[in-house]
Amino acid sequence: MPPEKLLRKQTEASKPGGMRNGLMNHGNRGKQIGPALLFAVLALFCLAWPAAGQTIRDLPPPPPAPTPRPTPTPAPKDEDFEVIKVNSNLVMVPVSVVDAQGQPIHGLQVNDFRIEEEGRAQQIVEIGNPDQVPLDIAILFDVSSSVSQKGFFLFQQKAAASFLKQVLKPMDRAAVFTITDQATLVAPLASADAAAAKLLTIPAATSPVPTAFYDTVIAAAKYLTDKSSEHHRRVILVISDGDDNYSNIVRDLTVAEVRASQRGEVTSAAAYQNLLERRRRAVVEVQRAVQHADAAFYSINPGGSSVHLNQISTRAQDAMELIATSTGGTAFVPDSEKDLERVFGEVAAELRGQYLLQYYSNSQVPGAQFRRIVVALPTHPELRIRARQGYYPKGK
Numbered sequence: 001m002p003p004e005k006l007l008r009k010q011t012e013a014s015k016p017g018g019m020r021n022g023l024m025n026h027g028n029r030g031k032q033i034g035p036a037l038l039f040a041v042l043a044l045f046c047l048a049w050p051a052a053g054q055t056i057r058d059l060p061p062p063p064p065a066p067t068p069r070p071t072p073t074p075a076p077k078d079e080d081f082e083v084i085k086v087n088s089n090l091v092m093v094p095v096s097v098v099d100a101q102g103q104p105i106h107g108l109q110v111n112d113f114r115i116e117e118e119g120r121a122q123q124i125v126e127i128g129n130p131d132q133v134p135l136d137i138a139i140l141f142d143v144s145s146s147v148s149q150k151g152f153f154l155f156q157q158k159a160a161a162s163f164l165k166q167v168l169k170p171m172d173r174a175a176v177f178t179i180t181d182q183a184t185l186v187a188p189l190a191s192a193d194a195a196a197a198k199l200l201t202i203p204a205a206t207s208p209v210p211t212a213f214y215d216t217v218i219a220a221a222k223y224l225t226d227k228s229s230e231h232h233r234r235v236i237l238v239i240s241d242g243d244d245n246y247s248n249i250v251r252d253l254t255v256a257e258v259r260a261s262q263r264g265e266v267t268s269a270a271a272y273q274n275l276l277e278r279r280r281r282a283v284v285e286v287q288r289a290v291q292h293a294d295a296a297f298y299s300i301n302p303g304g305s306s307v308h309l310n311q312i313s314t315r316a317q318d319a320m321e322l323i324a325t326s327t328g329g330t331a332f333v334p335d336s337e338k339d340l341e342r343v344f345g346e347v348a349a350e351l352r353g354q355y356l357l358q359y360y361s362n363s364q365v366p367g368a369q370f371r372r373i374v375v376a377l378p379t380h381p382e383l384r385i386r387a388r389q390g391y392y393p394k395g396k
Contacts, residue, residue: 089394091117092294093357094233094328095375095387096350104353105383106130113355114376117363122373128233128356135172135235135351136189136228138220138295139164141202142179142240144211147302153204155337156239156302161196163344167351168192175223178202179238181210181246183219189227210246213316214282217297217323221289233356234295235329237347241303242316249282250275283319287326291391296329296354298347304335328388350386361393368393 093115097105106129115122139160147153164174174195176187187198217236224234245254253275257267290297299320301307307317321331330350334340357375365371375387 089361091122091359091361091373091391092230093359093373093375093387094235094294094296094354095357095385096296096328096354097377097383097385098349098353099383102346102349104130104349105380106353108355108377108380112377112379113357114378115357115359116374116376117361117371118365118373120362120364122359122362124357124359126358128231128358130233130352130354133356134229134232135168135354136174136224136232137164137168137172137235137237137351138175138177138224139195139199140177140179140216140220140236140238140240141199142211142213142238143202143205144180144209147239147241152302152337152340156340157200157202159340159344160239161199163348164192164196164199166344167348168195175220175227176202177216177220177223179211179213179216179240180205182212183216185219185223211240211244212246212248213240213242213244214247214249214286217286218289221286221293221295224295225293230294231356233351233354234293235351236290236293236295236297238297238299238320239302240299240320241301241307241313242299242320243312244279244282244316247282249285250278253278279315279319283322287323288392290323290327291388292394294391295327296386296388297323297327298329298350299324299331300340300343300347301331301333302340304333307333326389328386330386 095113097108099105108127110124110127113124113127115124141157141160143153168174168191170191172192173189174187174192175185175189176195176199178184178186186202187195190198217238220236224236228234244250245258253271257271257275260267297320301317301320303313303317307313317331317333323329324331330347332343332346334343361371363371370390370392372390373388375385377383377385
């Protein structure tokens with residue numbers, strides 16, 4: 001700027017009112033800048049707000065507040081309660097009652113019977129009438145050569161089938177086993193008609209067949225234990241001569257004896273005694289299995305009068321009689337085909353008159369020892385009763 005003009009401006013400012021006018025001009029410029037600055041700040045805030053809102057929406061929701069866990073109730077200690085342990089031993093006793101003519105007797109009551117176990121009187125808690133308690137029977141049919149060659153195998157089948165239809169009521173069931181070289185269940189528990197039909201289809205042996213008598217009876221006893229209700233009457237009926245040469249306990253010795261005989265050798269006295277001891281043990285095992293099943297054992301030997309002609313057949317029949325007597329059954333030896341029908345009729349009569357007595361043992365005999373029982377009918381001494389002679393405690 002030229003010196004003259006600069007000097008002129010300074011001179012004007014020094015005049016009265018000149019400074020005020022300069023300040024006013026400066027204030028006017030501030031008023032013009034203020035609104036522009038306000039609009040700039042508002043614009044920046046508007047631009048920043050969507051970005052901030054988008055950031056908040058993208059964040060995951062806050063975790064829920066932790067739920068306080070309830071304090072668990074402490075388990076009660078044993079001493080907080082009085083512990084009561086009950087050790088019961090319910091004993092089932094099938095009892096057949098017939099008159100002097102062999103006819104079944106019905107209608108007897110609890111007070112008519114008396115049971116003693118090891119000399120101690122027992123209280124009968126329940127009695128099952130023959131007409132009310134279902135019957136489950138396992139019929140064992142021997143098809144080995146020792147029986148099927150007797151000459152009336154087919155007649156045996158028909159008589160046994162007729163027996164099932166005669167004895168079994170709609171609520172009763174029967175299972176069929178065959179006795180050969182092993183125990184074979186050919187028909188599970190079913191109605192009389194179904195079991196009889198299956199029994200008639202069993203073929204006779206056409207060649208020598210080993211006989212596992214002991215194993216088959218034990219298998220039938222275990223089958224009834226597993227498949228029959230404990231409140232049913234249980235019966236094992238065997239149609240066999242009772243001879244055994246192939247059950248597990250005697251197989252090796254009997255095979256050795258046969259081979260020695262084929263070579264013309266004589267079995268030593270020690271080996272023979274060993275075989276007899278094993279047979280005795282086998283009979284005890286069979287007896288125990290039948291008693292454990294709460295079953296009555298009946299046998300029908302089709303050998304007739306020839307049973308007592310040799311030592312082997314006599315020993316086999318004696319063993320069946322022992323098992324039958326101890327379990328409340330009977331061992332029959334019919335003389336002929338006609339006598340076979342009579343025997344089946346006697347068995348049928350006993351089963352139609354078979355009660356099921358139940359009591360809780362109060363015996364003091366410890367452990368798993370055999371416990372002897374005696375059943376009597378003091379109010380009817382003229383009647384005949386057949387009952388098991390004892391039992392082995394279960395679960396021992």
